[in-house]
Amino acid sequence: xxxxxxxxxxxxxxxxxxxxxxxxxxxxxxxxxxxxxxxxxxxxxxxxxxxxxxxxxxxxxxxxxxxxxxxxxxxxxxxxxxxxxxxxxxxxxxxxxxxxxxxxxxxxxxxxxxxxxxxxxxxxxxxxxxxxxxxxxxxxxxxxxxxxxxxxxxxxxxxxxxxxxxxxxxxxxxxxxxxxxxxxxxxxxxxxxxxxxxxxxxxxxxxxxxxxxxxxxxxxxxxxxxxxxxxxxxxxxxxxxxxxxxxxxxxxxxxxxxxxxxxxxxxxxxxxxxxxxxxxxxxxxxxxxxxxxxxxxxxxxxxxxxxxxxxxxxxxxxxxxxxxxxxxxxxxxxxxxxxxxxxxxxxxxxxxxxxxxxxxxxxxxxxxxxxxxxxxxxxxxxxxxxxxxxxxxxxxxxxxxxx
Ligand code: PLP
Numbered sequence: 260x261x262x263x264x265x266x267x268x269x270x271x272x273x274x275x276x277x278x279x280x281x282x283x284x285x286x287x288x289x290x291x292x293x294x295x296x297x298x299x300x301x302x303x304x305x306x307x308x309x310x311x312x313x314x315x316x317x318x319x320x321x322x323x324x325x326x327x328x329x330x331x332x333x334x335x336x337x338x339x340x341x342x343x344x345x346x347x348x349x350x351x352x353x354x355x356x357x358x359x360x361x362x363x364x365x366x367x368x369x370x371x372x373x374x375x376x377x378x379x380x381x382x383x384x385x386x387x388x389x390x391x392x393x394x395x396x397x398x399x400x401x402x403x404x405x406x407x408x409x410x411x412x413x414x415x416x417x418x419x420x421x422x423x424x425x426x427x428x429x430x431x432x433x434x435x436x437x438x439x440x441x442x443x444x445x446x447x448x449x450x451x452x453x454x455x456x457x458x459x460x461x462x463x464x465x466x467x468x469x470x471x472x473x474x475x476x477x478x479x480x481x482x483x484x485x486x487x488x489x490x491x492x493x494x495x496x497x498x499x500x501x502x503x504x505x506x507x508x509x510x511x512x513x514x515x516x517x518x519x520x521x522x523x524x525x526x527x528x529x530x531x532x533x534x535x536x537x538x539x540x541x542x543x544x545x546x547x548x549x550x551x552x553x554x555x556x557x558x559x560x561x562x563x564x565x566x567x568x569x570x571x572x573x574x575x576x577x578x579x580x581x582x583x584x585x586x587x588x589x590x591x592x593x594x595x596x597x598x599x600x601x602x603x604x605x606x607x608x609x610x611x612x613x614x615x616x617x618x619x620x621x622x623x624x625x626x627x628x629x630x631x632x633x634x635x636x637x638x639x640x641x642x643x644x645x646x647x648x649x650x651x652x653x654x655x656x657x658x659x660x661x662x
Contacts, residue, residue: 350468
């Protein structure tokens, strides 16, 4: 890391942290893509020194890391205020590596019952087979407190949650876990380090789908885990042996994307708030969820914990009647009429992405099960991109005319 960068503003950190190439004889401004699987040693003694951690060498084999990857990790550490970090091949591999680093067979996870469904599927379909079971609790400190018993090893919190952008009182939740020696893992993908840095509230590990706001260009999939040196060393061990390292080219693309991260986040925050405010007033909108709207159930917590509401707005369009069929067709008529946002998965990139949540994430469930999870067929999740806000609002207005 360039000297003194860690203490500078977020834009300076995003551009410079991790990219100190002064020792390279060619002094490249941009950290090169080390496209090599293996690294040579002049002598066996050099190799031994590498293993003894007495040499300055970073890499021996690309599954354990590359200089391109370490530059990205140092940038993320500077953004998140973390002692150490590992990047992984996806957000899912970051979550699984974090859990596997701290949980054993027989230990339990307590997770909020609202969040990214892929995470819950990994917990229920795979970690459960290793004897790591998950207890899902409703959002609230009482429910968390009740669930934290002696076998619980991990408290897993997504903030804000997918798709209703809910928040819990992080400081208090972390304190409940700490009192019992339980590790708190926070998935702050939706907020990104621009809007919240959970380690400052005492969380032990933060995970991100770097695919989203951090990379920001909808062109690569990656993840990260950040925290203390001690915990990250354990996560690094899991990542190295499960082989979920991102390759150097992927890391280069993300480092390039991150240079504009604070500028992009500021624009996402502003545009999404403007769009959420617009939608809330529209007669064809039933309800909007955006943390910075006073109507959001967690507005007060959002004021306390978030710098901005982020780039995601969830909303229900009004339907002819309250049947799921009517809700489904109102939402799909609206989505099909949009010309700027693309109907698709993911979020946090410069291109707007939008979808009907019941179809994109809950299509494998029947309608009754979806409703139990509060997923109505007219619920839409909009990842507000960086197109002109005015163009997006005009596009939404025109599409709402069609229903
Ligand atoms: N966490 C959250 C909150 C997500 O929304 C996602 C993906 O959408 C993930 C984790 C998984 O990330 P990835 O797709 O990079 O594996």
